[in-house]
Amino acid sequence: MNILYFARIREHIGKSSEEITLPERVTTVADVIEHLETLGDNYKNAFAEPDLLRAAVNDEYVPLDYNVSNTDELALFPPMTGG
Amino acid sequence: MNILYFARIREHIGKSSEEITLPERVTTVADVIEHLETLGDNYKNAFAEPDLLRAAVNDEYVPLDYNVSNTDELALFPPMTGG
């Protein structure tokens, strides 16, 4: 699965995108995040505040219980502050 | 008393201002209008719809029961339609 990171989350993780192969038990965006948190403290810090986490799958905003597969592109980012 | 007329009222009366000497019993703007209506049909037509009449005395909006004297300047006009 291709994952994109933006803003504060991108800075915590230290990269703007990466390719991750999802373990079999992973079905939702929340599962993906839980999996990412096993990869290191930088991920744990990035997702430390779940209230400040937003997601999009294939360029559409989705809730964290949205189902994903390896062929989806997932984007993770904090609440928007444009305008 | 100097009286100014604007818009539809000016056109009915046929002039944009005039000097009128108020009869003694005249105390309010409404009294002035009643007096003007005795001066001809053009005045009657100008003031035919009291709902569509607004007044200002010495450049301040006033209600029709406002007291006036010969030294005041009275302006009479329909509801505003600018903007």
Add this chain to the structure above:
Amino acid sequence: MRISVQSDDFDIAAEIDLLKNKRTDLGAIATFTGLVRDIHGEKDIKKMTLEHFPAMAEKELAKIGTEASDRWPLQGLTIIHRYGELYPGDQIVLVITTSHHREAAFNAAQFIMDWLKTDAPFWKKEETEDGTHWVDAKRDDDKKKDSWG
């Protein structure tokens, strides 16, 4: 506060620049421009004449601007209203408000327009192929003004 009652056209960009004037503390600029439309009801408008009460017009616009400044934290404010003969597409009125915050800028501009419609001494006369007629005031405009409390 810049208030102008004029027959000449105005330039929105130049008016915004006057308010900005190299300031870097403005957060939001709202503008409203009212234009002469080519149709009223079902009739084509050829011309619109705006009559005004010169002694009161700028004074009443300034009162409305002061009222808006009392209600919202504005950093700057411009109200321009034209009079005279105008044609479809011509600009009639311009309101610009600046504030730290967008809500104040938006609300103040809308408030000024709503008050201006009922309180500024201007009268519109339209010319169509049937002749000329004075535009009727809308009861709805009184309601909009009153809705601000």
Add this chain to the structure above:
Amino acid sequence: MRISVQSDDFDIAAEIDLLKNKRTDLGAIATFTGLVRDIHGEKDIKKMTLEHFPAMAEKELAKIGTEASDRWPLQGLTIIHRYGELYPGDQIVLVITTSHHREAAFNAAQFIMDWLKTDAPFWKKEETEDGTHWVDAKRDDDKKKDSWG
């Protein structure tokens, strides 16, 4: 509907002209411009960097514009949002709405700004003398969006 996500500055007057384009049927034009302020809280802002999600930014702005067009009778609509490095006084965002009626133009512009704040994928990072930090989203912005129903 004109939507643009760009690093370059924009020209309000040129954008209004694009919408007017010699039309004589417009009654009202509302604009909103958001600017970089030189102070946030008590700290001087030296620079603001706007990060965005390129694949989604124009698409989401277009969705917001379409939603506004469904709710109000608009004659034209422009939304421009910049990204990249900006400095105090710089323009960030422009919304222009045109309609026969002032209320539609005002409400649609305010609606677009309120939705844009929470739904457009842009993130602000400020640089002060203490270093850089990401701007926190305001809970108040969610309320403003929700207030439109």
